[in-house]
Structure formats: structure tokens, C-alpha cells
Amino acid sequence: MSVEKYKQAWGKFQNKMTSLKKRKHEILKTISEKLDKQHIEAIRKQMKNHE
Amino acid sequence: MNRFEPTTETIKKPEAQENHEVPRSVENPEELRQQMTSEAEKQTGQFKQECTDDLLRVEERAEKDGLLIDGEDKKALENLGTEAEATKKELEFEIALIKNTEKANIVGVTRDRNFEGSVIVKTEDKEGRVTGYALRKNSHGDWEGNEIRYMKDGAIGPVYQLHEADFSKLGEQGILDSYESMPAMKERTIESPEILSEKEASKKFLSEERKKLAQEIREQRKAQRERLSVLKIDSEEANKSPESMDGELEDKQYAQFAERQSVEVDTITERLSSSELNDQEASDERENIGQLIASSGEIKSLKAKLEDHYTKADAIAKNKFESMQKSVEQTMIRNNAFIVHTFLLDERLRHNENSNITQRATLEDDIDILLSFEPSISTSSVVPGSRQGLWGGRIGVVLGGGDIRGIAQTDNGTVTGGIKMRNGEISSSKEIDEKVSNKGERGYNELVVNNPEVFGFFQNVQIDKSGNMIGFEDAGSEQDNKNRKEDFLKYIDLAIQKGMPPLIMTPDRRLFEFSSISNEGVVSVGAEITPKQVAKGKAGLPNEKRTAIGEQIIAKNLFRKIDDQKEAKEIIAELSGKEKSGVELSQEEYLAYARDNQGRFHDFPKHLLEDKNFMLEAAQFDPVSAYEYAGDNLKKDMEFIERVYSLEKKNTRSSVYSLMPDELKKNEKIALIAIENNDFEDIDSTLADSPAVWEKIVDKIVERNNPAKWFSRNIGEQQVVGNTFYMKKGFSGVDMTEKLTSDASFVQKLNNRYPNYRFEIDEYKQLLVTKLAK
Numbered sequence: 079m080s081v082e083k084y085k086q087a088w089g090k091f092q093n094k095m096t097s098l099k100k101r102k103h104e105i106l107k108t109i110s111e112k113l114d115k116q117h118i119e120a121i122r123k124q125m126k127n128h129e
Numbered sequence: 130m131n132r133f134e135p136t137t138e139t140i141k142k143p144e145a146q147e148n149h150e151v152p153r154s155v156e157n158p159e160e161l162r163q164q165m166t167s168e169a170e171k172q173t174g175q176f177k178q179e180c181t182d183d184l185l186r187v188e189e190r191a192e193k194d195g196l197l198i199d200g201e202d203k204k205a206l207e208n209l210g211t212e213a214e215a216t217k218k219e220l221e222f223e224i225a226l227i228k229n230t231e232k233a234n235i236v237g238v239t240r241d242r243n244f245e246g247s248v249i250v251k252t253e254d255k256e257g258r259v260t261g262y263a264l265r266k267n268s269h270g271d272w273e274g275n276e277i278r279y280m281k282d283g284a285i286g287p288v289y290q291l292h293e294a295d296f297s298k299l300g301e302q303g304i305l306d307s308y309e310s311m312p313a314m315k316e317r318t319i320e321s322p323e324i325l326s327e328k329e330a331s332k333k334f335l336s337e338e339r340k341k342l343a344q345e346i347r348e349q350r351k352a353q354r355e356r357l358s359v360l361k362i363d364s365e366e367a368n369k370s371p372e373s374m375d376g377e378l379e380d381k382q383y384a385q386f387a388e389r390q391s392v393e394v395d396t397i398t399e400r401l402s403s404s405e406l407n408d409q410e411a412s413d414e415r416e417n418i419g420q421l422i423a424s425s426g427e428i429k430s431l432k433a434k435l436e437d438h439y440t441k442a443d444a445i446a447k448n449k450f451e452s453m454q455k456s457v458e459q460t461m462i463r464n465n466a467f468i469v470h471t472f473l474l475d476e477r478l479r480h481n482e483n484s485n486i487t488q489r490a491t492l493e494d495d496i497d498i499l500l501s502f503e504p505s506i507s508t509s510s511v512v513p514g515s516r517q518g519l520w521g522g523r524i525g526v527v528l529g530g531g532d533i534r535g536i537a538q539t540d541n542g543t544v545t546g547g548i549k550m551r552n553g554e555i556s557s558s559k560e561i562d563e564k565v566s567n568k569g570e571r572g573y574n575e576l577v578v579n580n581p582e583v584f585g586f587f588q589n590v591q592i593d594k595s596g597n598m599i600g601f602e603d604a605g606s607e608q609d610n611k612n613r614k615e616d617f618l619k620y621i622d623l624a625i626q627k628g629m630p631p632l633i634m635t636p637d638r639r640l641f642e643f644s645s646i647s648n649e650g651v652v653s654v655g656a657e658i659t660p661k662q663v664a665k666g667k668a669g670l671p672n673e674k675r676t677a678i679g680e681q682i683i684a685k686n687l688f689r690k691i692d693d694q695k696e697a698k699e700i701i702a703e704l705s706g707k708e709k710s711g712v713e714l715s716q717e718e719y720l721a722y723a724r725d726n727q728g729r730f731h732d733f734p735k736h737l738l739e740d741k742n743f744m745l746e747a748a749q750f751d752p753v754s755a756y757e758y759a760g761d762n763l764k765k766d767m768e769f770i771e772r773v774y775s776l777e778k779k780n781t782r783s784s785v786y787s788l789m790p791d792e793l794k795k796n797e798k799i800a801l802i803a804i805e806n807n808d809f810e811d812i813d814s815t816l817a818d819s820p821a822v823w824e825k826i827v828d829k830i831v832e833r834n835n836p837a838k839w840f841s842r843n844i845g846e847q848q849v850v851g852n853t854f855y856m857k858k859g860f861s862g863v864d865m866t867e868k869l870t871s872d873a874s875f876v877q878k879l880n881n882r883y884p885n886y887r888f889e890i891d892e893y894k895q896l897l898v899t900k901l902a903k
Contacts, residue, residue: 080158080227080228080231081155081156081157081158081161083227084158084161084162084165084224084227085161087165087220087223087224087227088165088220090220090223091165091169091216091217091219091220094216094219095172095173095176095213095216098176098209098212098213098216099176101205101209102176102179102180102183102206102209105202105205105206105209106183106187106206108199108202109187109198109199109202109203109206110187112198112199112202113187113190113191113194113196113198116194116196116197117194117196120194120195120196
């Protein structure tokens with residue numbers, strides 16, 4: 079009986095960990111996108127200065 | 130890689146990551162628990178590391194390209210590690226919760242004479258199946274035992290032997306812990322009595338004082354030495370002068386000098402005065418001699434102290450020896466006698482007025498009180514092989530230890546003065562021996578034993594013509610014999626439950642181990658037990674068991690006096706290693722006591738008896754007693770009186786009004802409240818002249834005289850009603866019947882209230898009632 083309960087608790091833990099991993103992925107994606115955007119802006123600025 | 134491509138492509142998507150699974154095949158909870166814990170640790174650790182690494186990586190990139198990471202994003206990434214840690218803790222908490230529910234459902238811890246020497250821990254599963262574990266430890270301290278499957282009717286079914294591997298599982302389920310909770314008598318070391326010498330007694334009983342004295346002596350010796358050297362130097366100086374004292378004073382002589390008494394010193398002083406020392410020298414010498422006198426005095430005082438010390442040590446040694454001689458153990462050994470305490474089976478008689486326990490106490494409570502508090506009790510001694518009487522019933526306990534206070538040849542009618550105190554004669558060991566050693570046929574004697582330690586529980590048997598021990602007489606019918614056997618075994622089982630070995634006592638006061646009883650009442654016994662074995666055997670419960678049982682007794686408020694209830698708490702506190710001076714009863718405990726012992730407020734503390742809130746709560750249980758014992762000020766409190774009246778139940782043993790202080794009884798307002806509450810039998814006669822009071826009394830008597838309740842004749846017939854009414858003048862009654870019957874309003878009110886009857890005062894001044902209608 080308790081084995082089932084342990085497995086349920088494990089499932090709950092796994093779900094939470096998966097959710098954390100997804101959030102990490104989202105945050106990293108946002109950071110990268112923001113950095114990319116900054117980078118593009120910087121290049122555009124550079125190119126404009128060259129013109 | 131295109132430099133404009135978002136870096137997210139380099140991040141593994143969670144779905145694609147490796148999935149750490151706890152093996153589905155694991156069915157052992159312990160194994161599963163361990164795997165889950167370690168896997169969770171691994172996963173959270175890995176995740177936290179990934180968060181750190183990812184952050185470093187994006188920071189490196191930002192730095193390289195001269196970019197800035199949004200602070201909030203950075204913080205969110207850092208927080209993920211903390212969240213992962215919290216998730217792991219949550220899992221660990223859940224694991225702990227589940228683990229707790231894995232414990233076996235223990236439904237009882239008991240002993241069973243079929244499994245001698247074992248403690249049976251009974252468990253029940255969700256389907257209601259009861260399994261017992263008969264557990265014991267062998268001589269090496271290792272577990273042994275059996276698993277018992279019980280039938281639905283409670284009978285023992287199949288029994289299996291337990292193996293080593295089973296005990297670790299039983300340990301996890303908390304079953305082995307329960308074994309320890311079962312009471313068992315404790316091992317003892319019995320010392321042989323001997324009188325110690327003064328020196329030995331001083332070392333053993335007065336070690337602190339001895340150390341202090343030794344220190345004083347050392348200090349005194351040192352001071353003496355110092356004074357002597359000063360004097361020696363001065364005298365040597367004096368000897369250099371031709372006019373000095375004659376002869377040389379050696380060290381030895383100085384020492385002797387120091388020991389002389391003041392008379393001798395005076396002589397020397399005189400001699401010094403007559404010598405030709407100069408004034409200063411003579412003065413110094415006198416001072417030195419003065420010091421010697423003082424020193425000698427201190428030595429004498431020390432000697433006296435030493436003598437006192439050894440006299441005291443000797444007295445203690447003698448007292449200790451006498452106490453040992455008066456112990457239950459030594460008395461049994463010297464006189465080859467048992468000391469027993471019997472119980473009456475009739476609960477109405479078991480606690481007479483000599484007892485400090487209420488009649489609510491069951492036999493089991495009595496045994497618990499004896500085992501836990503080891504109270505001062507009344508006992509009797511019997512010599513095996515003799516026909517000697519015992520007080521009371523067929524069951525009792527054999528004492529293995531305790532301190533005998535005194536002995537009387539017959540019933541001494543001793544009474545308790547607290548849990549640890551019982552009055553009665555104080556006897557010497559010689560007097561005790563004279564009576565206990567008596568082997569003649571006699572009735573029961575009475576010994577008061579303090580701090581009794583129980584060795585075992587006995588049940589008396591008879592001997593039939595064939596010499597069999599008989600636990601009950603054969604009733605002739607199977608059913609009756611079954612009942613009688615159950616009744617016999619009931620006490621044996623109770624003894625086993627309490628950890629007391631069950632014993633059998635024969636009419637000639639021999640003691641045997643109980644083995645079994647047949648359906649016809651024939652008792653089988655094991656080895657015979659001698660007083661010496663009892664004296665040296667296990668007796669009394671260990672302190673932790675005494676504490677546990679004692680706490681249960683305290684919660685039942687079984688003592689007749691609240692002081693004994695407090696003493697019980699003090700005993701338990703001391704058993705637990707606490708100071709008894711710290712024991713106080715809380716208000717809740719006083720209330721619980723008031724609830725369980727109605728009317729017993731008299732020994733409550735004064736401040737509680739004056740506390741209106743407390744007394745009103747206590748009045749819930751017995752309002753009249755609450756008023757009776759309320760403090761003087763509270764007794765006069767109008768609100769308190771009204772509230773008590775509102776609580777007062779019918780058929781109380783006395784009225785509230787009668788318990789009031791005299792000055793209050795003359796108060797018209799108080800009297801009106803009392804009458805309103807039908808408490809008007811004792812109203813003070815001085816209030817008869819108060820129209821308000823009299824009118825109220827008349828109204829109440831009219832209300833009380835409802836003829837529908839007592840008129841026993843037919844319509845048209847008459848009946849005389851006895852209508853006497855008394856008021857009080859001090860302790861005497863004042864007959865107010867005539868005033869009542871001559872009061873026209875009384876008859877008028879009766880006729881108005883009960884129109885189906887006619888009330889009139891006849892020529893004999895009696896109240897005559899005629900029934901007019903149904």
C-alpha cells in the first residue's frame with residue numbers, strides 16, 4: 079500500500095522538476111533573445127556609422 | 130553557426146533530457162524510499178549545477194559581446210535552484226509521512242499465560258485480521274518469539290516461529306518498541322545488614338562533613354605551626370640575653386606548650402612578667418602565649434567536633450542497621466515469613482473510611498496505585514506451613530521489599546495520612562521479629578509497610594480431600610464451571626498484565642508458581658517459593674513504568690483529598706528526576722478534581738475558593754458544595770449567589786440559604802432570591818414581618834400545594850392537608866403555620882389558582898380541600 083504512495087510522491091516530484099526545467103528553458107530563451115536583440119542593435123548601429 | 134541565430138538552440142529541451150526513473154519493479158518500501166531519496170538528491174543537484182552553468186555561459190557571451198543581461202531574468206534563473214531544493218525537501222517530507230503510516234496498527238500489548246515469559250504485541254490489519262507477536266529476549270539479549278494468528282473469536286490460531294530476519298521488519302513497524310512498554314518487576318541488590326564502625330559510617334554517610342572537618346584540622350595544624358615558629362624565634366632571641374628565661378625551649382617543648390591548658394599558660398605568663406624582659410619583649414611574649422591559648426581552644430573545639438561527628442556517624446550506622454533490619458526483605462529472611470497485602474473483591478467495601486482512595490477505584494486502579502506510588506499500606510505476615518489468617522479477600526500481593534513502620538498483633542485500625550504516610554505503632558526490629566516469627570495458628574496481624582515493592586500476585590486456593598489444590602468448587606455444570614474458571618483466571622490475567630508473577634497460596638500459607646487450572650477447578654502449580662527467594666527476587670517496577678502508570682492514575686482523580694492528588698504528582702515528579710517543590714496543581718486540575726469528586730472542595734487553596742470564575746465553574750458539578758466552601762467574601766457576592774441558584778439541582782443534600790452567613794440570612798433581598806429558587810424552608814424568622822418576603826413565601830406554598838398532585842378522593846369529597854410551615858431562629862425552628870393559615874390571602878390565592886378545588890380553614894385551623902370538578 080505504501081509503495082503506491084511512494085510512487086505517487088515520486089511522480090509529483092518528477093512533474094515539479096520537469097516544470098522547473100521548462101521554466102529554465104524559457105528563461106534562458108528569453109535571455110538569449112534579449113542578448114541577440116541587443117547584439118543586432120549594436121551591429122545596426124555600427125553599420126549605420128559606417129555609411 | 131549564424132551569429133544572429135538565438136542561442137536557445139543550444140539549450141536542451143526538457144522533454145529531450147534523460148528521464149530519471151525510480152524502478153517500477155521495486156516493491157520493497159524501504160528500498161524504494163532509499164532510491165527515491167538518493168535519486169531526488171542527484172536530480173536536484175544536477176539541476177542546480179545546470180542553472181549555474183547556463184548562467185555562466187550566457188554571462189560569458191554577454192561579456193564577450195559587450196551586452197547586458199536583464200537583472201530580472203538573471204534573478205529568475207538563480208531562484209530556480211532554490212525552488213528545486215524546496216521541491217526535494219517537499220518530497221522528503223512526504224516520504225517521512227508515508228513512512229510513519231507504515232507502522233503497524235498495534236491494538237494491544239499484553240501477556241498470555243500460554244506464552245510464558247513473552248510479551249504479546251497485537252496488531253490489526255485493514256481487513257480486521259489480528260496478528261500477535263509473542264516476543265522475548267534470550268539470555269544473550271537476542272530477540273526470540275512467535276507469530277500468532279488469532280481467530281475471529283479471539284482464540285489462538287496457527288502459531289509460527291519468528292526468525293532473525295523477521296525482527297528487523299518488526300522493529301521498523303514499531304512492534305519491538307511496544308515490547309519495552311510492558312511492565313516487569315525490576316532486579317534488586319539486597320545488602321546484608323551489618324553495623325558499620327564509626328569510621329566506616331563517617332565515610333559512608335557523613336562524607337561531606339568528614340571532608341569539611343579534615344580541612345579544618347589541616348588549617349588548624351598549619352596555623353599552629355606558624356604560631357609556634359614565631360614564638361620559637363622570639364624565645365631564641367630572648368635566650369641570647371643573659372637575663373632571659375632559664376633553659377632552652379626545644380621544638381618539642383613548644384609543641385607540648387601549645388597543648389597546655391589556660392592555667393598553665395597563666396603560670397608562664399606570670400613567670401614572664403617577673404623576668405627581666407623589657408616591656409616590648411614581655412608584651413610580644415604575652416601575645417604569643419595568647420595565640421597559643423586561642424589555638425589550644427580551637428584544637429579543643431575541633432576535638433569536640435570530631436567526637437560529635439563520630440557520635441553522629443555511630444548513631445547513623447545504628448539507625449541504618451535498624452532500618453535494614455526493619456526492611457521487608459530482611460524481616461522475611463530472618464523470620465522465614467511472607468509479608469502480604471490483600472484486596473477485597475467487593476468494591477463497596479474495598480475502600481472504607483481508613484482509605485484515602487474513593488470507591489470509584491477499581492481493583493486494577495488499586496493495583497496500579499500500589500505499583501506506581503508504592504504507598505504506605507497495611508499488610509500481614511504469614512509463616513509458610515502455619516494456619517494463619519489474612520485480612521479480606523482471596524487475592525493479594527506478596528511484598529518483596531519495603532520498610533516496616535510497625536506491627537500489631539491484631540488489626541490496628543491504621544489510617545492514611547497521605548499517600549506515603551500511615552499511622553500506627555512504630556516498632557523496633559526486635560518487636561517485629563517477636564510477632565512475625567510466631568508460627569502458631571492465629572488471626573491476621575497488621576504491619577504498616579512504607580514504600581512497598583511488589584514481588585508477585587497471589588490467589589488463595591483450598592485443598593480437597595485428595596490433596597489437590599482447588600481454585601473453585603466444582604459447580605456440577607459445565608457452564609457454571611466455565612464461569613468460575615474465567616473468574617479465577619481473570620485475576621491471574623490481571624497480574625500478568627501488570628507484570629506480576631501469578632502465584633498460588635495454600636491455606637497453610639505456602640506459595641507456589643501458578644501453572645494452570647482445569648475445567649473442574651484443580652490448580653497445577655510449579656515450584657514452591659520461599660520467603661528468602663521472595664526477599665532476594667525481582668520486586669517493584671522500574672521508575673519509568675511507575676511514572677507512566679502513576680500519570681494515568683492522577684488523571685482519574687481517585688484520591689479523596691486534593692492534597693493526596695498533589696502528593697501523587699510530587700511522587701511522579703521525583704520519579705522523573707524533577708524537584709517535587711516545583712509541583713503545582715493547575716486550575717484545570719482542581720476543576721477536574723471537583724468534577725470527579727463532587728463536594729470535595731474543603732481542602733482547595735483559599736485563593737481559589739475566593740475566585741468567582743473558578744468557583745462558578747466548579748459549581749457546575751455541585752453548586753451547593755461550591756457555595757458551602759466558597760470564601761467568606763464570595764459567599765456574600767449577590768451575582769455568585771444568583772448563579773449558584775441557577776445551577777442548583779434538585780435533591781441536593783442541603784439548601785444554599787442554610788449555608789449562608791447569619792448576617793446574610795437576615796437580608797431581605799437574599800431571602801427573596803432564595804424563596805424564588807424554592808429554598809425557603811430555613812428562612813430567618815425575623816423576615817416574617819417583611820411583607821415582600823411573606824407574600825413570596827405564601828406564593829411559593831400556594832404553588833407547591835397543587836392538589837392535582839396529591840388529592841386522592843372523588844369530586845365532592847374533602848381532604849385535610851397538613852400545612853405546617855417553619856422558619857428558623859438560629860438553629861431552632863419557629864412554627865409559622867398559624868400565621869399562614871390565618872392569612873386570608875393564602876386561602877384566596879389557593880382558590881384562585883386551583884378553581885377545581887375549594888380551600889378553606891376549618892374549625893380546627895386545618896386546611897380543608899374539597900374537590901369540585903376534574
